[in-house]
Amino acid sequence: MRAPWELALLAAALLVPALGSRFYTFLANDVLIWALFATSLNLLVGYTGLVSFGHAAYFGIGAYTTGLLMKKLSLPFLIAFPAAGVLAGGFALLFGFFCVRLTRIYFAMLTLAFAQIVWAICFKWNEVTGGEQGMPEIPYPSLDWMGRLPLVGGLRTSDHFYLVTVVLVALCLWVLRRVVGSPFGRMLTTIRENAERAEFIGVNVRRYELAAFVLAGAFAGLAGGLFGIFNRGVFPDFAYWTKSSEVLIMTLLGGMGTFYGPALGALALILLNQQIVSYTEYWPFVLGTILIVLLFVFPGGLAGAAGTALRWLRRPA
């Protein structure tokens, strides 16, 4: 397998708790989960050419699934985590069935409409979701076995959960990478480039689009499942349109033309947000300005810009 830098990155990620700062681990955990969420959206936006404005719906469904199973039914993480992917994927199948019948802006609007329905249910169904107050105190998975391992045994529960996140996110990204590199993934790119031609050569475009929609939804659900635990609580605004736009911004900012672009976008946006909020209460203004500049200066996103810079450096003199 090519790309030892991916393994180097994985090793670096695993070493974050060794820095000893709870805040760095917290930040790294946040970035990783959002990286998975943004990459799952990129399967739609970047690879299939479908712009979804309602991707947070599946993130929210995943978060509530894992949260409810672990908190109310006390099921183990081993069941609750995959369940988030399965349920989010199931809902993506249901909503996607209608969405892929539309194109462009109509597709985007319908994804948004479904997401708002999901949000309204989370917000209103007080008995199950806790409504506006959300569902605090999602338990950490029982990771006592990690306490018996060498090296990591002495770490905190939050650090143990971080290590689990690193492994799971790496696994998910590896699967997604295999998907986009497969003949199926190539077909998605063909559809993005020219859906009509794809249809002429006998491809069932809608079915491929639906498959991509379900996959993207399922992985967003897995990201949501992790996020609910990381965030120590699940809240209805996980499924709100602002979250959908946030993840879309990450994808665009990082660069939807590349596989790791959205992950880079997640890192950049979280660091920016985090820094600005602690300096000024006019954070939306500052953040908006920075984003406009970044999007104009780097149309290919941060990853695109990095690629250009690398090529320029390697150019024979």
Next chain:
Amino acid sequence: MHRRTLLILALVLLLPLAAEAQKPIKVGMPMPLSGPPALFGDPASKGAQMYVEEINAKGGVLGRKLELLVRDSKADANEAVRQARELILKDNVEFLVGTLTSAEGPAVSVVAKENKIVFIAPIPKTDQLTAPDKLHPYIFRVASNTTIEGRSAAEIVAKWPVTRVATMSFDYAYGQDVTKAFVEHLKKVKPGVEIVDQQWPKLGEQDYNPFINAQMAKKPEAIFSSIWGGFFVTYSKQAKALGVFDAIKYHFIGVGEAATPETTKSMGADYPVGIWGNSYDAFYWGETAAHKDYVARLSKYLKDEYPSSWAIQGYIGMQFLAEAIKKANSTDSDKVAKALLNLTVETPVGPLTIREKDHQANRGQLYGKTVKDAKYPFAIMKPVTYVDPTKFMD
């Protein structure tokens, strides 16, 4: 090495040690500073800041200065949790004082419990915050709560010549809990009363017309509302246009601080003068010398002739924290938490005590019928009465 260089080097190395001794006591405050809830959140944070500046001018607490770090929680539980965790992990705050809505309070309480950090809630009222299953050693409340507020309002409504009562509240923890407490207590003190209608708009609703029309169709004689903050402004304007207040002969009580000076001031002539309401404070109350002095200082601090009634909650929150640190003679959260139990503090609104049983302060509110007063360009409560909550707390 040159001797002077050596001296400078030694000084530089010693500096951090000297700084260590006078490191401020950092207190984190997640508080809504944007959107309609900022009408209450912003002055609350300013009140806290005023207390911090006053005590620092007197030398601080245990020889250390207090430092307040305020963050915009956007009146959103998720955001409040995030800000609280960042304040603890990144800024290393030793205590939390803050949050406004009844969604934010319980969510941040969980963070305080996990991090073993004292958290004083100055505004959230939901009973759930300190209910037996949610109570933990680090959560304290210096706000009123929904039982106190609902029962206080019920006592007032029970005296009105009405039997058909309706309610209007937001569909979330605060609205549900305060309405439940009101209805239960009203039925107890005046068994003949009938609840003819209950409307539950969602928090932040902009269009109340459907709710108002449905409610008036049931012909209530009195209305209990807990629509709060900037939201009451929207609601009461629409209700006035539909003739609600005339139809029920101003038998209307607005809890959730519908009679604060900032609300009547911001509405001016649009305010439905004649309704009953409550408030945490009022600059015109002037009961004691301590209160008059506080209002004068606040007026100067905020550069406002009619200073906010919300500053007091931030002020009291910080006051309890500082007094507890003094009593514990330590900034260790476990010791401060113990010191807060049964602690009585002389606040500008009189002595308040945090009960050991449920970590709840006996904080009542001002109630009164709103009237026009020639002295002010807006309505005030007159006569204004402080309702002592002690008898309503169990």
